[in-house]
Amino acid sequence: MDATKDPLALAGFSYGAEHIDPVRAADAGLIYETVAEDYVKMLGSVGYKPAKLGKIFGGKRSCLTRGRITPKDLNYPSMTACIKANVEPSILAFEAMNEKKSFKVVISGKTKEKMVSASLEWSDGIHRVRSPVVPYRDDL
DSSP: OOTTTOHHHHHHHHSTTOOOOHHHHTTOOSOOOOOHHHHHHHHHHTTOOHHHHHHHHSSOOOSTTTOOOOGGGSOSSOEEEOSEEEEESSOOOOOSTTOOOOOEEEEEOOOSSSBOOEEEEEEOSSOEEEEEEEEBOTTO
């Protein structure tokens, strides 16, 4: 990332989804589940060859036999999108430890800006999980 070229365009990616707080990590609350295989599939979908995947992840790796996912489908707390955001459902209610829930972020609209930075935050009053959202013009 080269912030000297266009620092505002990179702002949404520069802070990530936050660093771990060791004290809060003992009771993390909501976490995103992403495994190495998700990255293999995503990198394969954008053109990484098996030899390169092997260097990154070790061993023989090929996304061709494992299916592909696009960067937007990667279950990682950083999303790129385009202007009005609607989150469905707007509330995630958990009843058990390690219960998994899904949500969908629907983005629509237009902007004159190349990119803008925003974030989606889930909180139960104690735990807080923030995901960067970077709307961009689709004509770039």
